[in-house]
Amino acid sequence: MARFSRRDVLKGSSALALTTVYATPIRAQAPAADSITPALIEAAKKEGKIVYYTAIDLAVAERIAKAFETKFPGITVRVERTGAERVFQRIGQEYSSRIHAVDVVNSSDAAHFIVWKRQGILAAHVPEDVAKHYAAEHKDADGMHANFRAGMSVIGYNTKLVTAAEAPKSFADLLDPKWAGKMVKAHPGYSGNVMTATFQITRDLGWEYLEKLAKQRIMQVQSSTDPPKKLALGERAVMVDGNEYNALQLKEKGDPIEIVYPTEGTPMAVGPNAVFKAAPNPNAARLFNNWCFTQECQQLIIDIGALRSLHPQAKEKVGRRLLKDIKVMKDDAVGVERTAAEIKARYAKIFGV
Amino acid sequence: MTIALPAQQMAERRSFKIDFTWPVLIGFIALLCVLIILPMGWLVYYSLVDQDGAFTFANFRQLVDDPVFLEPMMTTVIIAVCSSIACCVVAAPMGWLVARTDMPMTKLIRALVTASFVTPPFLGAVAWEILAAPNSGLLNKLYRVVTGAPMDEYLLDIYTLPGLIFVISCYTFPYVFVLIANALDRIPSDLEDASAILGGGAWTTARRVTIPLALPALLAGALIAFLQAMILFGSPAILALPAGFHTMTTKIWSLFQYPPKPELAAAASLPLLIITVILLRGQAMILGRKGYTVVGGKGAEPRLIKLGWWLVPAMTFVTIVLMLPVFLPYFALFNAAFSPIATTLVTPWNATMHNVWFTFFELSSTKTALKNTFMLGAMSATLGTLLALVISYLTARQAVRGHRILAFLATAPIAIPGIVLGVGLFLSYTRPPLVLYGTIWILLIAYITIELPAAYQQLQSAFKSVHPELEEASRMLGATRLRALRDITAPLLKTSVLATWCFIFVSTIRELSAAVMLFTSETKVVSVLIFDLKESGDLGAISVLGLSMLILTFAVVIGVSRIPGFGGGTRLRNT
Numbered sequence: 072m073a074r075f076s077r078r079d080v081l082k083g084s085s086a087l088a089l090t091t092v093y094a095t096p097i098r099a100q101a102p103a104a105d106s107i108t109p110a111l112i113e114a115a116k117k118e119g120k121i122v123y124y125t126a127i128d129l130a131v132a133e134r135i136a137k138a139f140e141t142k143f144p145g146i147t148v149r150v151e152r153t154g155a156e157r158v159f160q161r162i163g164q165e166y167s168s169r170i171h172a173v174d175v176v177n178s179s180d181a182a183h184f185i186v187w188k189r190q191g192i193l194a195a196h197v198p199e200d201v202a203k204h205y206a207a208e209h210k211d212a213d214g215m216h217a218n219f220r221a222g223m224s225v226i227g228y229n230t231k232l233v234t235a236a237e238a239p240k241s242f243a244d245l246l247d248p249k250w251a252g253k254m255v256k257a258h259p260g261y262s263g264n265v266m267t268a269t270f271q272i273t274r275d276l277g278w279e280y281l282e283k284l285a286k287q288r289i290m291q292v293q294s295s296t297d298p299p300k301k302l303a304l305g306e307r308a309v310m311v312d313g314n315e316y317n318a319l320q321l322k323e324k325g326d327p328i329e330i331v332y333p334t335e336g337t338p339m340a341v342g343p344n345a346v347f348k349a350a351p352n353p354n355a356a357r358l359f360n361n362w363c364f365t366q367e368c369q370q371l372i373i374d375i376g377a378l379r380s381l382h383p384q385a386k387e388k389v390g391r392r393l394l395k396d397i398k399v400m401k402d403d404a405v406g407v408e409r410t411a412a413e414i415k416a417r418y419a420k421i422f423g424v
Numbered sequence: 425m426t427i428a429l430p431a432q433q434m435a436e437r438r439s440f441k442i443d444f445t446w447p448v449l450i451g452f453i454a455l456l457c458v459l460i461i462l463p464m465g466w467l468v469y470y471s472l473v474d475q476d477g478a479f480t481f482a483n484f485r486q487l488v489d490d491p492v493f494l495e496p497m498m499t500t501v502i503i504a505v506c507s508s509i510a511c512c513v514v515a516a517p518m519g520w521l522v523a524r525t526d527m528p529m530t531k532l533i534r535a536l537v538t539a540s541f542v543t544p545p546f547l548g549a550v551a552w553e554i555l556a557a558p559n560s561g562l563l564n565k566l567y568r569v570v571t572g573a574p575m576d577e578y579l580l581d582i583y584t585l586p587g588l589i590f591v592i593s594c595y596t597f598p599y600v601f602v603l604i605a606n607a608l609d610r611i612p613s614d615l616e617d618a619s620a621i622l623g624g625g626a627w628t629t630a631r632r633v634t635i636p637l638a639l640p641a642l643l644a645g646a647l648i649a650f651l652q653a654m655i656l657f658g659s660p661a662i663l664a665l666p667a668g669f670h671t672m673t674t675k676i677w678s679l680f681q682y683p684p685k686p687e688l689a690a691a692a693s694l695p696l697l698i699i700t701v702i703l704l705r706g707q708a709m710i711l712g713r714k715g716y717t718v719v720g721g722k723g724a725e726p727r728l729i730k731l732g733w734w735l736v737p738a739m740t741f742v743t744i745v746l747m748l749p750v751f752l753p754y755f756a757l758f759n760a761a762f763s764p765i766a767t768t769l770v771t772p773w774n775a776t777m778h779n780v781w782f783t784f785f786e787l788s789s790t791k792t793a794l795k796n797t798f799m800l801g802a803m804s805a806t807l808g809t810l811l812a813l814v815i816s817y818l819t820a821r822q823a824v825r826g827h828r829i830l831a832f833l834a835t836a837p838i839a840i841p842g843i844v845l846g847v848g849l850f851l852s853y854t855r856p857p858l859v860l861y862g863t864i865w866i867l868l869i870a871y872i873t874i875e876l877p878a879a880y881q882q883l884q885s886a887f888k889s890v891h892p893e894l895e896e897a898s899r900m901l902g903a904t905r906l907r908a909l910r911d912i913t914a915p916l917l918k919t920s921v922l923a924t925w926c927f928i929f930v931s932t933i934r935e936l937s938a939a940v941m942l943f944t945s946e947t948k949v950v951s952v953l954i955f956d957l958k959e960s961g962d963l964g965a966i967s968v969l970g971l972s973m974l975i976l977t978f979a980v981v982i983g984v985s986r987i988p989g990f991g992g993g994t995r996l997r998n999t
Contacts, residue, residue: 122945128960129787129957130962133786133787136788148788149789149792150787150788151945152956152960153956156681157681159682160680161944161945163682163684164684165862165944168854168861168862169859170861170862170944172862172944172945172946173945232575253576260678260681290583290666290667291665291666291668292666292959293959294959294960294961296960297959297961300963301560301961303765304560304766304767305560306558306767308559308576415682419678420492423668423670424664424665424668424670424674
């Protein structure tokens, strides 16, 4: 049942899969599924390490790494975490200098995978679980990438500073003068989640919305992991955007944070994984990517990361709102890819940074 | 090589000994050219081409036409001027109090100023966020508790232009203080005695004699403060961006975000370079014309002014000044390191080791970053000191005819802001034949280039203080210049060499602006890691990492200055 509901809600991201199909009409058959075999583990252990560039919150990423290291002793994971847009810039900069340092990437901006696939720098790799369990819209038809996670950018407030009654319910509410100087917001030039959200908000509500919002004297931070932390500190009363998963983690830890799923719809971003063709540790990379999509790892990112999994057998944690009950904005990676540069430039003009 | 030597030098030489002077000179000039001219050359080239490599002035036109660039430029000038004034207003009286009055505990005060110099400005900026963020800042919380003000009222807002100027001044004033205090230390008491004999009271003497004599140092301090404030990257990135404005350095850096615009970044870097060159020329002209030389001589200890009951306000003033860059920020970092939430006051009941655990056992970049940082610090300090030592010897002794070129080249990088050098080096070394980007060598080059001028000036003045007759004796007995340098001069210069080593080491560790342009995942240094953590809001990890870095830095500096035979008591000197 969960599977159908997810599909329902996430059908937006099928746009990604569909367009990739159109973009490359003469495509090879998706490669055969790769499973975790003793031979692969042995080969990975010989390499001994894997470099994981990711946009997931640092603490969660390090927990994923630790779990992998415990499961496969002898292989260390080096987590290189920064915002998705920075990950993209970093890989671009390194590849143009022929530095091939990254093995596996995870990003919260699916548009990047369109670019990398087009550049031909991704390796086809279909983990066993992806082949067996993942819905077609969550994996690339050529096996270049699959959606490791899904996340949302939500509104939130500090419950010590704002009561539930006066809390904003929608994006429109944030324009109320009473919030001037009291809001924090992350940056689309850094965060893939916010990049995707900015695309969806400007598409659905228009750029005028952001122009009005910019007059509210917003505190501009970089990462979408930061606004929930700023709420927890009590530095600002309301966050315009920020990761649902960070907010959930803090809330469940007992920090005074409440999440609002805006009535206009909640911006949604899938976060794919991919292995690079020139990965310095190709076997360890395949093993790690394989393991990322297992039920075990997917359950881990739900349980400790409060992320949304697209693995049909992973179980949502009781007490969190189910994905199917949340009205989300339509995901459109192709649209993001087409307009990313313009969005960044226009955003910088409106907000000054 | 030897054939090319002038006849005069040939005659000087003893037979069967090779004098390496000329090869060394040529080698060093070539090295300095590669260090400085190569990156600056690429910088100028890039600023004059478009994305396809065709010649154009469009980059500069965009720079002056587009408010996106004009505003940061204005902001930067305002910040630099205000910080410079603020530093002088605070550092001048403090330097005077420490050097010329009978104020107690001056050694401690100087040590604490050194501590504020060792503190990286970006770490100070993060600490001040914890202290003075309008709502969650510890000082604002204290203010609300004391006055009973409502939740959304605050005393201080660090995310403002004045807030940024304040934090920049906190970590720039040591430069001014050290310059002024050192100058006042050296002013002989004869002139003041003369004033006293002619009937001038203590205050008249200070006003009419001491202060005018210290003016050149103040001017130099004001200039250094201006330049430091102008080229700083970390503090504005941490405090200005949340407030919604850019400075030139953050703007240049943002031009490297995707899609990167290296041409515009190069063009935007050049104004910083030009302003710096103009200011340094201006300073040289003013000081050169007035010819203020503070005569050394064998004068007695400086006459100390008795503070009397002024001691109380003086001590209060000094304490407050030291609170701002040292006590309060260190307290904030300590608090954030052990508190569950950075801005909650830590108590024995809520104290947690979570952040320490996370930083050292979960964060997988910690070890790499610490290793890179201290390795680069030690390498830059050692190589930089050696380079500066040889160059300052050649110029101080006017050993060879080309010494003026060497002196110029060794001082030139002072005019290159870290971020500009970072852009230049990035453009130079991401292309064949030397693809150094992605290795720690590019960082090593950056650090040595940045620290060379200060190291050179320190050692040059040290050389001047050693009379050449000892070297001449050695040369007469048949030693080559390099041998004389090694056996005679070097041992006499130990303390200065050590101070220079420590200075470069500390400066390397706190460097962010060039590193942020040049790092890759394998070559991350602690400053960049802290900056990364800042962007995702991990204040606890920053505090643990920052404090560990400070402790390690102090340990290295103290350890090095205790090396037997070097005689302790090394003091960091800035130029």
